[in-house]
Amino acid sequence: MLFSLIAVMLLLSGCAGFQVGSDKGAALEAGAEGKVVVDFWSFWGSEIRRPVIEKIIEDFNNSQDEIVVKHTFVPWGDIWTKELASIAAGDPPDVVINDIKATALRGQKKQAMNLSQFLEKDDISERFYPELWEATLYEGDSYGVPFNTDTRILYYNKEAFKEVGLDPEKPPTTWAELEEYAAKLDKKNGDTYDRLGFYPLFGINYDVWMLNAAGQNVVDNKGNVEVDTDINRQTLDWLLGWKERYGDNVINSYKSQIDSQQSNPFFTGKLAMFVNTPTFNTQIRDYAPELDFGVAMLPESEPGNGHTSWGGGFVAEIPEGSSHPKEAWEFIKYLTDQDAQEYWAVKNYDNVANIKAAEATAKNAEMSEKDRIVYQMAVENMPNTLLTPTPLQAPDFPTLINPEIDNVMLGKKTPTKALQDAQAAVERLVKENQ
Incomplete structure (x- = not known):
């Protein structure tokens, strides 16, 4: 008007x-x-x-x-x-x-x-x-x-699946399958990659994978803190495995392309699988209208563990x-x-x-x-x-956890130490707000 x-x-x-x-x-x-x-x-x-x-x-x-x-x-x-x-x-x-x-x-x-x-x-x-x-x-x-609202789903390149003998109508359903598919889809040329199968920290962050594995928020609406857990340690170990597999140079190169949006490697076939919101589809329409792709729920950490995803709104x-x-x-x-x-x-x-x-x-x-x-x-x-509603007892808790996880990914702390320190910091925050 x-x-x-x-x-x-x-x-x-x-x-x-x-x-x-x-x-x-x-x-x-x-x-x-x-x-x-x-x-x-x-x-x-x-x-x-x-x-x-x-x-x-x-x-x-x-x-x-x-x-x-x-x-x-x-x-x-x-x-x-x-x-x-x-x-x-x-x-x-x-x-x-x-x-x-x-x-x-x-x-x-x-x-x-x-x-x-x-x-x-x-x-x-x-x-x-x-x-x-x-x-x-x-x-x-x-x-x-x-x-x-929104949610997070898995996008995958059907043509790349066909190329390596994967069924384009059967995307990975577990973390193990995700790793297996990614290994088949990787196309390495010397020290570089012509195509990356998948990297879990493109499109989403560590917290979504923790949510996916645990099926619950790390801080609930009653102020209960579940940061230092076995499942979270296993998730960080899993993420570190991917990081070690590709190395910082490859990851950073791909990340810079993803950040530019229109040169996202998923559009050009250089990235075979990618997690993002359903509205990412509008970018595919704009920048890669001929791309043959499929969509699926996030793979579950173990069979029967659930395809838990994250959303806001x-x-x-x-x-x-x-x-x-x-x-x-x-x-x-x-x-x-x-x-x-x-x-x-x-x-x-x-x-x-x-x-x-x-x-x-x-x-x-x-x-x-x-x-x-x-x-x-x-x-x-x-x-x-x-969703991850802001807990009344710990409104700023991500600012206490994120630096600890950054230390893990930078090799400055072990997952065990980082999660212990994050747990203690968030518990102190909850106590201050009670």
Whole structure:
């Protein structure tokens, strides 16, 4: 939508809605008089996403005669800092898109509104994947409504599989098979590689593999710490084995290509298998449209251990102090209902939190067959996908673990020593926050 200059300026300054006799009343455009203005903040300002969210807003505004939603774009690097400042100033937006991982923490700090008063009348919790809804809860009450999400899946090059005699319809299902397939797919030329079969720390980090192996977070929502465990030591040993196999020079060379996106070696056939989000498919469409690839769940560490993956996402929240919480709730219900969610998913090729919308998107005729195949894998992988909500007792725990794991990968500490030190540090953090 295009707004008049004065409306935009007022929105950016924190306009939350229409109040008779107030300065905010001047922000109403022609045709909105008598309606409640809901100020909605998002970071979706790109040429792809902004038109989609603004079409959803337009459809909501046209669907009823009492509320007008105004979209305020705030850049990614600023939105949550500005939101906290607006809450402190007593003039927050009415709805904001926020990170799902810290929703409970914002509920605890009274930065997000308790939604129980609305859910008692309109219980929409069944719309969403249980793991996502659980992440919005603090002391049993929800403080945000899931909007979109993601997961991690395995991409593999079918032509490379055929070349070395692997069945292109049977990707690896265990870590042992992953190593076996990678060895067959490796194509070495002297001290260099013309093709790398796989490297587990391309696309994801060590924490996803720990989650995959253990099937649980290293710190749970009760503050229990499970960092120094046998399964985590085995995972680090496994990762070190891959590092020793290829060496730093090869790994760093490939990593620099992956970081440049469009020259990702998976696009050119120089990397046969790669882990990433389902939305990585859009980069394949852009940079390697002829690539013949398949997708699969993450291999499990041992047969029967589970194909556990990791995901995140965003929620729609009503900041504490919103001028129009009831109207904000009506918009959030619309934003997270099936039609709006499917429209967002199809137009943006994004994984959404609404189960019915996600399942419908995987069959949507507007998308290509390959797009539908990847999206269907994402849907099938959601029951395997765990979130890592910020534990209230240890909000900064990754800053204590990450340096220790870095020391392992740099050869400065053994996995045993690093995990022991990380365990002790996180336990101290939990104790400080009790």
